[in-house]
Amino acid sequence: MTEHALIGRFDERDWETNPEGTVRFALIGLGWWTVDVVVPALERTDYCEATVLVSSSREKAARLADRHDADRGITYEEYHDGVGSEAYDAVYVGTPNAYHLEYVETAADLGKAVLCEKPLEASVERAERLVEAAEAGGVPLMTAYRMHTEPAVRRAKELLDDGFVGEPVHAYGNNTQPVLEMIPDPDQWRLDPDVTGYGTSVMDLGIYPINTARFLLDRDPVAVRARMASTHGAFADVPDQYASMTLTLEGGLPLLCTTSQHAQQDSQLTIVGTEGAIELHPAFHGEAKLRLASGSLRVTVDDVDFDEVAEMREEFDYFADRVLSGDPILPDGRHGLADMRTIAAVHASAERDERIEL
Amino acid sequence: MTEHALIGRFDERDWETNPEGTVRFALIGLGWWTVDVVVPALERTDYCEATVLVSSSREKAARLADRHDADRGITYEEYHDGVGSEAYDAVYVGTPNAYHLEYVETAADLGKAVLCEKPLEASVERAERLVEAAEAGGVPLMTAYRMHTEPAVRRAKELLDDGFVGEPVHAYGNNTQPVLEMIPDPDQWRLDPDVTGYGTSVMDLGIYPINTARFLLDRDPVAVRARMASTHGAFADVPDQYASMTLTLEGGLPLLCTTSQHAQQDSQLTIVGTEGAIELHPAFHGEAKLRLASGSLRVTVDDVDFDEVAEMREEFDYFADRVLSGDPILPDGRHGLADMRTIAAVHASAERDERIEL
Numbered sequence: 001m002t003e004h005a006l007i008g009r010f011d012e013r014d015w016e017t018n019p020e021g022t023v024r025f026a027l028i029g030l031g032w033w034t035v036d037v038v039v040p041a042l043e044r045t046d047y048c049e050a051t052v053l054v055s056s057s058r059e060k061a062a063r064l065a066d067r068h069d070a071d072r073g074i075t076y077e078e079y080h081d082g083v084g085s086e087a088y089d090a091v092y093v094g095t096p097n098a099y100h101l102e103y104v105e106t107a108a109d110l111g112k113a114v115l116c117e118k119p120l121e122a123s124v125e126r127a128e129r130l131v132e133a134a135e136a137g138g139v140p141l142m143t144a145y146r147m148h149t150e151p152a153v154r155r156a157k158e159l160l161d162d163g164f165v166g167e168p169v170h171a172y173g174n175n176t177q178p179v180l181e182m183i184p185d186p187d188q189w190r191l192d193p194d195v196t197g198y199g200t201s202v203m204d205l206g207i208y209p210i211n212t213a214r215f216l217l218d219r220d221p222v223a224v225r226a227r228m229a230s231t232h233g234a235f236a237d238v239p240d241q242y243a244s245m246t247l248t249l250e251g252g253l254p255l256l257c258t259t260s261q262h263a264q265q266d267s268q269l270t271i272v273g274t275e276g277a278i279e280l281h282p283a284f285h286g287e288a289k290l291r292l293a294s295g296s297l298r299v300t301v302d303d304v305d306f307d308e309v310a311e312m313r314e315e316f317d318y319f320a321d322r323v324l325s326g327d328p329i330l331p332d333g334r335h336g337l338a339d340m341r342t343i344a345a346v347h348a349s350a351e352r353d354e355r356i357e358l
Numbered sequence: 359m360t361e362h363a364l365i366g367r368f369d370e371r372d373w374e375t376n377p378e379g380t381v382r383f384a385l386i387g388l389g390w391w392t393v394d395v396v397v398p399a400l401e402r403t404d405y406c407e408a409t410v411l412v413s414s415s416r417e418k419a420a421r422l423a424d425r426h427d428a429d430r431g432i433t434y435e436e437y438h439d440g441v442g443s444e445a446y447d448a449v450y451v452g453t454p455n456a457y458h459l460e461y462v463e464t465a466a467d468l469g470k471a472v473l474c475e476k477p478l479e480a481s482v483e484r485a486e487r488l489v490e491a492a493e494a495g496g497v498p499l500m501t502a503y504r505m506h507t508e509p510a511v512r513r514a515k516e517l518l519d520d521g522f523v524g525e526p527v528h529a530y531g532n533n534t535q536p537v538l539e540m541i542p543d544p545d546q547w548r549l550d551p552d553v554t555g556y557g558t559s560v561m562d563l564g565i566y567p568i569n570t571a572r573f574l575l576d577r578d579p580v581a582v583r584a585r586m587a588s589t590h591g592a593f594a595d596v597p598d599q600y601a602s603m604t605l606t607l608e609g610g611l612p613l614l615c616t617t618s619q620h621a622q623q624d625s626q627l628t629i630v631g632t633e634g635a636i637e638l639h640p641a642f643h644g645e646a647k648l649r650l651a652s653g654s655l656r657v658t659v660d661d662v663d664f665d666e667v668a669e670m671r672e673e674f675d676y677f678a679d680r681v682l683s684g685d686p687i688l689p690d691g692r693h694g695l696a697d698m699r700t701i702a703a704v705h706a707s708a709e710r711d712e713r714i715e716l
């Protein structure tokens with residue numbers, strides 16, 4: 001890793017195969033993330049186009065389709081019936097967790113490639129069914145981990161693979177946000193265990209350091225120990241208003257994580273090794289600043305123009321590149337399923353106050 | 359906490375009582391910390407003077423005394439015999455951990471105030487004897503926690519006390535350094551359990567986040583769970599080449615810590631709350647940068663002229679201020695003893711793979 005790599009080609013798409021063609025998308029679930037982030041991102045992609053918008057409300061879907069030059073807006077029922085399926089090649093599933101399965105099952109039946117938001121589903125069992133549906137239908141399935149194509153994360157991975165930190169010693173990740181300030185509704189789906197699944201903070205936020213550390217270090221968790229608490233009334237139905245955990249990664253490497261949906265926004269992922277340290281700080285909220293240390297050297301790399309829209313543009317183009325080229329997808333369904341098993345173990349550990357082996 | 363407080367009076371000595379007089383010190387143990395950091399710091403203090411230097415080598419003590427305008431250099435034996443005791447009012451104990459007790463016992467017999475390096479001793483039992491010796495002799499005893507008078511730490515504490523972060527949600531601390539690169543000797547005392555005590559990384563480095571979090575949050579640990587490993591040959595006799603731990607502070611607040619003597623230098627202490635976050639990063643190696651976040655506001659305060667010498671100047675002047683005024687010392691012997699009990703529990707937890715209540 002040279003200065004050239006950090007400055008001259010910091011945001012190089014080292015994954016790109018320059019395929020021919022365009023992937024046409026149906027966007028399923030028109031919440032704020034899809035509307036405010038995904039749609040603008042798609043307008044800036046090289047290989048993607050939104051052609052069909054899918055919502056519970058035909059009026060909302062049609063209105064947004066009209067505004068964004070998509071072909072049409074349809075309802076969830078129409079999607080399941082295959083309405084307009086000739087107009088798209090792939091689906092983006094951006095609904096609440098517990099509804100992913102049904103949309104992926106239909107996509108598999110229709111032979112459409114799937115980019116599915118994380119966590120894959122509300123439970124391990126449902127995520128397994130989701131992955132198996134895609135496999136049975138022979139359709140590509142990617143779990144939407146946007147950190148895998150974040151330039152700062154990719155450069156961090158190159159540095160780690162090149163031995164920049166020497167032997168990793170430990171990792172720490174944090175991801176917090178004040179969800180009730182962002183969405184001032186105590187009945188929002190992220191706080192409803194029937195829709196979110198095991199809980200809220202680990203499923204929605206903790207998954208970032210868990211998955212990104214796993215990606216950067218090429219090591220899976222082998223054991224977890226966690227503690228959780230919920231004290232605020234809005235969190236009465238979920239166990240993890242706050243959560244802290246220690247994951248043991250392959251080779252005995254400790255990954256400590258903290259997460260909360262009821263805290264100041266903050267995110268960090270740090271890997272300290274015998275020879276250096278790599279830090280993403282902030283890491284997971286659309287602003288990934290890379291900080292490097294080796295001996296007495298300190299380097300900070302901050303792409304101030306890169307944001308969540310840019311992150312989603314990279315993610316969609318990566319997915320489209322793989323769909324068009326037929327090359328393997330790295331964060332595929334099995335990759336996302338592994339994180340579901342880890343999250344389930346984190347919750348089981350906190351509930352039983354036991355170390356859980358994976 | 360206003361901008362004025364962060365900028366205009368960032369390094370204000372809010373603890374200072376402006377006493378009359380000077381405290382004359384005997385410096386016991388002339389290792390690199392005493393010679394390269396403490397002696398230069400004392401030359402810049404308002405209330406302190408080094409008058410006697412004490413070492414195993416009379417020649418070394420005399421040579422350094424001569425170079426730094428101290429009255430005289432004496433041996434440890436002469437110190438125990440009270441030689442030159444009319445020339446100092448207080449002692450600074452900067453020897454390896456397991457030798458603190460004997461020097462404090464003699465100071466107590468001689469009626470001298472004591473500023474003793476942390477950790478207080480090599481074991482809880484010896485630290486208890488040390489504290490009891492000072493109490494029996496009626497001499498003031500301060501545990502040398504230089505973070506208590508670090509301006510960045512004091513301002514962080516004011517902010518926390520003022521409710522800047524709201525309700526604290528979690529804390530994370532890291533402290534790592536490559537001790538074999540700093541002191542290229544596998545037989546150094548920090549790796550010898552007869553001299554260091556329970557181990558090396560937690561005793562020497564982990565004590566910083568443990569104590570500083572406790573100071574900042576006004577909460578003591580009530581339980582600990584830890585894991586440790588040693589893999590490098592030089593660490594064969596100590597269990598904690600690497601250590602990670604979760605302390606539960608009063609009120610259930612989790613404090614996660616990582617530490618290692620065989621890693622890239624890195625230090626951090628972060629407290630995330632419902633309304634804001636406070637971070638010292640770097641925190642513990644003579645360069646404390648304060649980072650504040652509240653909502654969308656981000657503030658970084660970095661006093662680039664402040665270093666380890668400046669930190670020790672503040673610590674010595676605080677101690678002298680309290681000795682001259684007779685006011686209570688905050689990080690006293692009992693305060694340091696509590697950390698010894700925590701460190702012992704951290705080691706017991708790792709050894710038994712159990713959560714240990716304090």
